[in-house]
Amino acid sequence: MSIASERPTLMKLVLADGQSLVRAGIRMLLQSEGQAEVVGEAGDGQELLALIAKLRPRAALVELDLPVVNGLDVLAQARRHYPEVAVLLLAARPEPGQVRSALRQGAAGFLTKQAEPQELGLALRSIEKRQTYISPAVSNLLLDRRDQTRIEDAAILTHRQRQVLTLIGKGKSTKEIAALLGVSVKTVETHRARLMQSLGLYGTNALMRTALRWGLDTHEH
Template identity: 45%
Template sequence: MRVLLADDHKLVRAGLRALLESLPDVTVLAESGDGQEVLELAGRLRPDVLLLDISLPGLNGIEVARRLARLCPATRVLILSMHTATEYVAQALRAGVAGYLVKDSAVDELKVALDSVHQGRTYLSPAISGAVVAGFLRTGEGAPAPNELDLLTPRQRETLQLIAEGHGTRGIAARLGVSVKTVETHRAQLMERLGIYDVPALVRLAMRHGLVPTEST
């Protein structure tokens, strides 16, 4: 099993890499702590499984998973996150992930989760699976209910995250490789779609939906 590892903390990545490399038949192809780089690495290396944290700078894990579903549909995404709220899990499932594992899971559960997603099954940590099923029953549908971020285009979601991370207009333009005017247009359009017209409220929204962490992970 060829695995790409993504987490924004170097010490966490080092521990995970050591754990993964101790597992039989697992090869770690590469690791990264930046969302855009993760997407580029996945496109180039085509791993069997991407072990992915949600809280990544620049391009969060949910957005990485959403784009990867189109870029590398054969790569299975296993989220590894501290977030247990059903909203985070629902966002991940909407993005097309194959599994969701919470960071306080037992070590043995990581191997079970990896094997499950690699073999084409969906894996949810026992700590969250019951709540997710209950949420599905409440919506009366076979998929999670949509949220505010579904109103935005991928580039608008990326712009929102960068705004919430504290980047100015010129910094966002440089990171995205677009003009300042284009960034201003994205910002105006996302504010219009969300009905939010001040930056602090945008930051609170981004935190609520996991685009930026509310605390260190």
């Protein structure tokens, strides 16, 4: 087998940001990560949609505040016409409503421009697994009590995940949750893992804090 044939196939990705220097920096970061190949770049949303139609990449990294056609509108059109293309949104200062709208419309992930460089690699790996990646900073934005919104308003949890989160907030162990829901311990562990992934949480303590917040919200509203 030749060396060339052993090289992994890189994810084909298009990149869109209104600032060329930002695009250059992200392109260099992607090259250093070795997970994706930038096959096209755009400075506005209309140009990006044309690239997606032409190149049919696996993913698109899209700045939220693109000129001409903004990132949310790009997401909506891409999901409608090219559902196989994963759209990962990037924003300097996202608003909670923008994040919730993006997740409802099927965004593959949401990052802030203040994120650590390695987060981009985590997001790309999530895309490969067909999972949603939410930057911890974005997750905190959604869960901030000053936002006066409930966790379920993010519309990213299944009915079963909500049940599991409620029981975690009541202090139930994994074994107790399994017995209450009539499922296996392994199934509950899977739900816990997916909850953490969906909410961009890291560690059991973060999940417990979120579950407690969930409990407060469901009693307050």
